[in-house]
Amino acid sequence: MQQLGRGMITYGNDVDSLVFDWGTVKILSEPAVTNAERFSFGMVVLEPGKGHERHNHPGAEEIIFVMSGEGEQMVDDQPPVAVRPGACIYIPTDIYHSTLNTGWEPLRLLIVYAPAGPERLLRDIPGCEVVSPDANRR
Numbered sequence: 001m002q003q004l005g006r007g008m009i010t011y012g013n014d015v016d017s018l019v020f021d022w023g024t025v026k027i028l029s030e031p032a033v034t035n036a037e038r039f040s041f042g043m044v045v046l047e048p049g050k051g052h053e054r055h056n057h058p059g060a061e062e063i064i065f066v067m068s069g070e071g072e073q074m075v076d077d078q079p080p081v082a083v084r085p086g087a088c089i090y091i092p093t094d095i096y097h098s099t100l101n102t103g104w105e106p107l108r109l110l111i112v113y114a115p116a117g118p119e120r121l122l123r124d125i126p127g128c129e130v131v132s133p134d135a136n137r138r
Helices: 118-124
Strands: 002-004 007-009 017-020 023-029 040-046 051-055 061-068 071-075 081-083 088-091 097-101 107-114 129-131
Touching: 023 118, 040 097, 040 118, 051 071, 071 088, 097 107
Parallel strands: none
Antiparallel strands: 002 007, 017 023, 017 129, 023 040, 040 107, 051 097, 061 088, 061 107, 071 081, 071 097
């Protein structure tokens, strides 16, 4: 990480990896990392054929941006739709949603939560392995 005045530059190898059987999450900006106050930001990599189950984020909105790969996105219990790079998915507060990688390569997503908070709960999901940046450098 690099401090720039009151700002910050953060890279993936600066933060914990939250590893699940479906993929990996890296939260690059959140109160605990950058002191961001109003939102958190991160990257999700879903492995081929994997995804995260139907869930919601009480009290928080989410934006998902598809960087690469192919998938299906369900929002508000509506039938899933195909998503591809360039898609911006808005999830209103409390709305159930899920994402599935339907392609042969990793599905790479950028995520924003507002307000910050849901990213901390990811660590409490059964099966989450928290890998510290120091472990990644060995």
